[in-house]
Amino acid sequence: MKLPIYLDYSATTPVDPRVAEKMCEYLTIDQKFGNPASRSHKFGWDADEAVKKARQQVADLINADPKEIVWTSGATESDNLAIKGVAHFYHKKGKHIITCKTEHKAVLDTCRQLEREGFDVTYLDPEATGLIDIKKLEAAMRDDTILVSLMHVNNEIGVIQDIAAIGELTRSKGIIFHVDAAQSAGKVPIDLKEMKVDLMSFSAHKIYGPKGMGALYVRRKPRIRLEAQMHGGGHERGMRSGTLAVHQIVGMGEAFQIAQQEMATENERIRMLRDKLWNGLDDMEEVYLNGTADSKVTGNLNVSFNFVEGESLIMALKDIAVSSGSACTSASLEPSYVLRALGRNDELAHSSIRFSIGRFTTEDEIDHTISIVREKVNKLRDLSVLWEMHKDGIDLSKIEWAAH
Amino acid sequence: MYFDHNASTPMHSEVLAEMMPYLQHCYANPSSVHSQGRMAREAINYARQQVADLVNAHPSQVIFTSGGTEANNLAIKGCIQGMGLSRLVIGATEHPSVKDVAASFESFMQVDTLPVDSQGTLEGIGNGEIESLLSGQPALVSLMMANNETGAIQNIADIAPQIKAQGHFVHTDAVQAAGKTVVDFASLDVDLLTLSAHKIYGPKGVGALIFDKKIDLGAMLHGGGQEKKYRSGTENVAAIVGFGKAAELARQNLIENVSRLKRLREYFEQKLGMLPGVIIFSEKTARLPNTTFFGMDTSTNTNGRGIDGETLLMHLDTQGIAVTSGSACASTRLQPSHVLMAMGVGEQTARSAIRVSFGLQNTKAEIDQLIDAIKAQIEMIPYLEIVEN
Secondary structure: OOOOEEOEOOOOOOOOHHHHHHHHHHOEOOOOOOOOOOOOOHHHHHHHHHHHHHHHHHHHHOOOOHHHEEEEOOHHHHHHHHHHHHHHHHOOOOOEEEEEOOOOHHHHHHHHHHHHOOOEEEEEOOOOOOOOOHHHHHHHOOOOEEEEEEEOEOOOOOEEOOHHHHHHHHHHHOOEEEEEOOOOOOOOOOOOOOOOOOEEEEEOOOOOOOOOOEEEEEOOOOOOOOOOOOOOOOOHHHOOOOOOOHHHHHHHHHHHHHHHHHHHHHHHHHHHHHHHHHHHHOOOOOEEEOOOOOOEOOOEEEEEEOOOOHHHHHHHOOOEEOEOOOHHHOOOOOOOHHHHHOOOOHHHHHOEEEEEOOOOOOHHHHHHHHHHHHHHHHHHHHOOHHHHHHHOOOOHHHOOOOOO | OEOEOOOOOOEOHHHHHHHOHHHHOOOOOOOOOOHHHHHHHHHHHHHHHHHHHHOOOOHHHEEEEOOHHHHHHHHHHHHHHHOOOOEEEEEOOOOHHHHHHHHHHOOOOEEEEEOOOOOOOOOOOOHHHHHHHHOOOOOEEEOOOEOOOOOEEOOHHHHHHHHHHOOOEEEEEOOOOEOOEOOOHHHHOOOEEEEEOOOOOOOOOOEEEEEOOOOOOOOOOOOOOOHHHOOOOOOOHHHHHHHHHHHHHHHHOHHHHHHHHHHHHHHHHHHHOOOOOEEEOOOOOOEOOOEEEEEEOOOOOHHHOOOOHHHHHHHHHHOOOEOEOOOHHHOOOOOOOHHHHHOOOOHHHHHOOEEEEOOOOOOHHHHHHHHHHHHHHHHHHHHHHHHHO
């Protein structure tokens, strides 16, 4: 078995070899390297053709029209474009936006920026399951609400929000609905002919495509308007300028096509591995599953090991690449804001590990992971005074710590 | 045969070789704290040094973006927002990614345009005139270092101090200049400078903004705080690594590449000059070594009818020759080049314009074929006219 074992597929995935192979056809001199905006020669036309095909492949996975796909440099840009684009276009209609405390930073930081620009943002609290109570969402809606932005699958705890139901509500109220689907595309079926979603963000590198590539779905019927955030050249029907990175786009298209073809069987395999991992850890003392098990993406397992500090555990697990939460916030040592929003206390939030399983994970790797995690958790607990006190039956929450 | 290297370049095979491991083997998210994530982070830092070296900047001055367009947008919007400016000045021949940003500002701030002379630079515009055009409240002044259509090189090192002396900030779009001429951020005295990878034999979808940290730069993309909060979003590791390698190759081979491109272009222009009525734009000023933008003088040719550039390049395309009538980014539009209009070129001549931009893989034999094809088309013009009449 090759070490370290990669169990951080929610942070990013390796490019599928089939995807890499396609991408390589659009780079060097003996290949189709042209600028798709070049209308005067075959190099440009070939590149444009490749972009068209990829647009169809992406649209197919989510049952959309290819004309509804806008290429971006990644889901962060898609989220920024969707939220700022709507806010700046529809600000005369209203300045209120609703989102949730457990959204990705790309949504939260964008909303913070809009607050600085004079918008009013409501940050909903999720239930302990990690899901939004649709009644509370409805209660938060106002006459001047122009946008609801909620993620489909949470990046840390993997819970799947009922987007279809929320879409019915937002549409009936005439509010635009944006969904960050970076973690759900290719893992959860998405049908945009059925779901009443107006804008949806996608990332390539979360489903075995390249980094630096994403897309924004922009509904045509009813038509959603956006104010462009990047200017110059008027690519992507004026919504997003900049030379199209053909090899990246081709990679995203191929990745989405593979996902469409293999999602059902792959999900089944990954679910079995995930359940095996949980069964291997579940019987340990003071271990908690974060996020409801009833509505969870197959590859995610977020576990709190009480009385163990998450970052120490990650360091101890040097043969296993996992994270204590989102990669985008892992430079900070604060406990996960997602777990805290779920009502987990700081200690449990601090002791959490996100295992995310993917296409290239093997059963051997899971077996090995179970034994290492058990060993290291026990070792760290043996060194912990708090664990010792807990074992002695002392209720730590009742202790009054002396100040120094 | 590809003669459109100012639109995009094929990627160098060594660049591809550097990138591949970062797609399939070292693929972790550089923000992840585990060892694989840290390896990806190190790769980015290495590339940052390589890109900094290309333009003699410090690695901490490099912000990676999704390309030249984003870097230009970030430079202008970020500087204006961060420095609290309410005025933008651009050159008359800027790339659409600067021009369109300026257009989007027009409704709520003062936007001025600096004219160019007949050669496409500020050289022929008097110092006094520039000074009076720039007088007034502090602005960000955005001037491209080398024009994508004509290849005309603006003497930024000369102009920047003059502009800054009036209390303004200076951004230069060096997307076309990098790899084809010396770009030295430290001695240019500009505040912000834009680079793109796919114009220097690197991958598409990655670029950089080089900035002086005296500039309080506002961010355009929010969420995650990557690139020291100046540009959020998971880093495109493989492309950044490719950009780094391309920058290193461009720096190492600059003199050799420039002289090779110059030889090709001289050979081409010598032959082109023998054709009747050909005008080479920006011929009398310093130009990028690889670029020839030319048109037909309608008065000496075909009874004033001239030739339509679009028609010419379609004919060339049928013979497997790729050239363009101007910027790829504007090639869906049918207006004559805004660059030529700003230089005072007549509309008819501007409509006949063809841009040939050479690359490292072009050969003299290819140029011979290109010349033959252009010649055949020009000779056809009188007959085309008879048919039309």
